[in-house]
Amino acid sequence: MQTDELSGRVRDLLAEHDPASTDRLEFLRARFDAGLAWVSFPAGLGGLGLPRAAQQAVDAALVQAGAPDNDPMRIGIGLGMAAPTILRHGTDEQRQRWLRPLWTGEEVWCQLFSEPGAGSDLAALGTRAVRGVGPDGVEGWTVNGQKVWTSMAHEARWAILLARTDPDLPKHQGLTYFVCDMTAPGVEVRPLRQITGEAEFNEVFLTDVWIPDAHRLGAVGEGWRVAQTTLMNERVAIGGGAVPREAGMIGALARTWRERPESRGPGTHDGLMRLWVAAEAGRLAATRLREQLAAGAPGAEGSAVKYAYARLNQEVSGFELELLGEEGLRYDDWTMRRPSIVDWENRTPGYRYLRAKGNSIEGGTSEILCNIIAERVLGLPTEPRADKDVAWKDLPR
């Protein structure tokens, strides 16, 4: 499709649905139906089958016209993780049912992967799904288990869920990928308070939760393979947003430096510039990765961006806190809250310092990311493993 044809579609959308007078949701649905939601998706599913690179021009034109957006920060898990997985592994019915309200934000998604006993070793998870027939004669699964680190579970309508369907197989082979209705009986969400004082995420208890077989994504036993799509996209989503120079934490630090000359203590300037250089190097590497992605699907390279982002955030926020001296001794607010997005901008450096500690844990610890890079990019051999050919139920735990 030519550029002018695409901008013609944008013009048509704006002409038929004037953002100034159209209801927000109505506009978003119309945008989806016009194939302008995510242009790289297929026609009929919010896209036009175009290269990812074409999205930028569409977004820019719609922003300029004052069109509402779908609040992407709030629905990041749906957009970044659930959607690519549904697109790649879902049936036609599943794609039709879930992608549109996911994109418009009518239905929020969360991720039920990690468990108290399965963090870095995600494939060892123990939430069980047992096949059966429901009271209505429909085939489905009864699910029992506990999930943790679940952002947005308290607002989510749907969850992507990884559960064990065959404990007699080695751990990677006995998993199946489901979509779980968060309003179903037996789903209990409890806030999990973190070191910042607030609760961004939750514990989720699943007690005899019924999931119809039609909500299975991919084949039985194929859950690990399906989950790879989710996880690779997660790392890109976490580390890979398009940003201008001095966006994010380095911007806050640079502002502090410029506005408060009294903070410029001995030995601090070179430290500041080291971080500025690291931030810029990370930003350009993410930009280059995005250019590579425009030509294909995310690979293990996304892990590098996420790894660098975590380290940088921790170093920058720690540096800023020390720069502030006495003020760095204070904290803004320990009140327990349940925010739906991370507020890096408006909280104090103390909050940023603490919150950044999660960056090297969430979405794959930095240690696991190093393993991924070493094994999948550099082709280095794996550590000898005791768990590969052993039935999951026989693993020591």
Added chain:
Amino acid sequence: MSTLLYSDVEEELRASVRQALARTAGGVSSGGDPAGDGWAGSDAWRALAGGIGCAALAIPEDRGGAGASWREVAVVAEEVGRAAAPVPWLGAVLGTAALLSCDAVDLLPKVASADLLAVLVLPLSTPPGAPVPAAVRADGGTLTGTVTSVADAHAADLLIVPTPDGLYAVDAARATLTPVTALDQTRPLSTVTFTSAPATLLGDAERAAAAWTSALRVGAAILAAEQLGVADWCLASTVDYVKTRYQFARPVGSFQAVKHRLAQLWVEVTQARAVARYAAGCLADADPDAAVAASLAQAHCAPVAVRAAEECVQLHGGIGFTWEHRAHWYLKRAKSSAIALGTPAQHRALLGELVDLPPR
């Protein structure tokens, strides 16, 4: 901003350069001096500059050049770094940048055809932002003075000499060159002395200052690409080695203590590639961000190359410390390059001024 990826044409250029350097580098006997007899240095240079036409890349077609850009020059530098090749590419780049800046119409076609290697005369450690040095004085069409630690002057036909009074060209045969025993054996250094040497004025003081600034900026950005090549070789050769070196009945590359170090290095090299590409792109497009990009590239790529070379020596274990293994060429090249055209700390200080983050 232009793309940070490589074009197909650039990849073809890379392949040609790599092949040419491999052919000549293959002549180096193990245990030999990398810059000594085993290396057919002048053959490599002829193949690179004239055979492939690298000398013409940055020069516009109406000046007898190929009308490519600094982007392609950077690709050549990556390969020169990857081979740690003792070819005078950095010297040629600095000289060409100075000649382009003052539009030396008579000289540029000869430089482009590789009939003339013009090298800029400056101490290799000069950082961008340094004033034009006063070590050489002009007097009645002759130059007198001494410049220390000049890279690649040994190979030059023509020496381009910046002075506070103007930019001059001196036939290399009219200068006295004394070789320096250099830390980096792959980039020969000389002390260059002029004693009433006949000189041709290329531009007045103002043009000399502009050529000086431009050459230092171009040099910093292109050197970053060379550092990327050095780092890339060190990473790749170390990864290959730890896959085949067995201790405790396992490849040493299967230990997380080793894997994580290499993964972190890979992240840094990946960033170095983006940063070096950005700098070369800014030069090619005459982007107003070029000064920031060049210093950013040095501030990031120089330490990455040093770390890669240091990790290469360490993770090769005993063999990495021997004269026989090539790792030391890269260590010496990386460390010297981190001093060349400004240390990382000097570039960080410069960046502070450029992006409004003053020291106090």
